[in-house]
Amino acid sequence: MAAESTQFASTEFTNPNLEVLFSEKEIQDRIKELGAHITSDYQGKDLVLVSVLKGSCVFLADLMRAIDLKLTIDFMSVSSYKNELKSTGDVEILKDLSNSIRGKDVLVVEDIIDTGLTLSRLLDILGSRGANSIKLASFLDKPEPRIKTELSIDYTGFVVPNKFVVGYGLDAAGRYRNLPFIAVVKDPSAA
Ligand code: IMP
Ligand code: MG
Numbered sequence: 001m002a003a004e005s006t007q008f009a010s011t012e013f014t015n016p017n018l019e020v021l022f023s024e025k026e027i028q029d030r031i032k033e034l035g036a037h038i039t040s041d042y043q044g045k046d047l048v049l050v051s052v053l054k055g056s057c058v059f060l061a062d063l064m065r066a067i068d069l070k071l072t073i074d075f076m077s078v079s080s081y082k083n084e085l086k087s088t089g090d091v092e093i094l095k096d097l098s099n100s101i102r103g104k105d106v107l108v109v110e111d112i113i114d115t116g117l118t119l120s121r122l123l124d125i126l127g128s129r130g131a132n133s134i135k136l137a138s139f140l141d142k143p144e145p146r147i148k149t150e151l152s153i154d155y156t157g158f159v160v161p162n163k164f165v166v167g168y169g170l171d172a173a174g175r176y177r178n179l180p181f182i183a184v185v186k187d188p189s190a191a
Helices: 004-015 024-040 057-064 117-127
Strands: 018-022 048-052 072-079 092-095 105-113 133-141 154-158 182-185
Touching: 004 092, 018 024, 024 154, 048 057, 048 117, 057 182, 072 117, 105 117, 117 133
Parallel strands: 048 072, 048 105, 105 133, 133 154
Antiparallel strands: 018 182, 072 092
16 A cells, blocks of 8 residues: 555656646545536536547546536547647547537536637537537636637636646647646656
């Protein structure tokens, strides 16, 4: 048991280019709070959680287990960053939803809102499909680089500074999604 936790703790420090911003414990505590809010807000609704792949898969997995309601999940995949560290503004649907959202109460589950370009395009697309309501849950909010300032996030995990972060589903060129915590990449060119 002791050996296990020592080994686990050391994973945070094996990469000198990562600085922990939110620990696994802080994240799990916050997810429980978000789950309780969503549970109370969606009483009697037909809730479907729409996860935007790949970044939000970890958040979705934890958040859905913190919501005490009958719900369904679905996935969408859009391209935005394409292995680079900056936003292009172009959004291409790589994978669409499997089921109709007509009449449903949709909660879009995202990993991070940065410029907001990806999400506002996605919300435009989903907005034309006859859902009863569409709201947004984002694990992280990085408000400084926001271009789509009108975008409102209904459920936010944490607000982050204008730095490139990884872990808990978020990647740098496809890596680090598996980290159970959020870290700042000190030197993005060496990520
Ligand atoms: P936006 O279109 O600029 O809001 O970018 C949204 C997407 O960019 C997110 O869903 C992430 O995939 C990616 N992204 C933005 N900031 C970061 C970051 O700090 N780390 C990892 N991915 C990020
Ligand atoms: Mg994403």
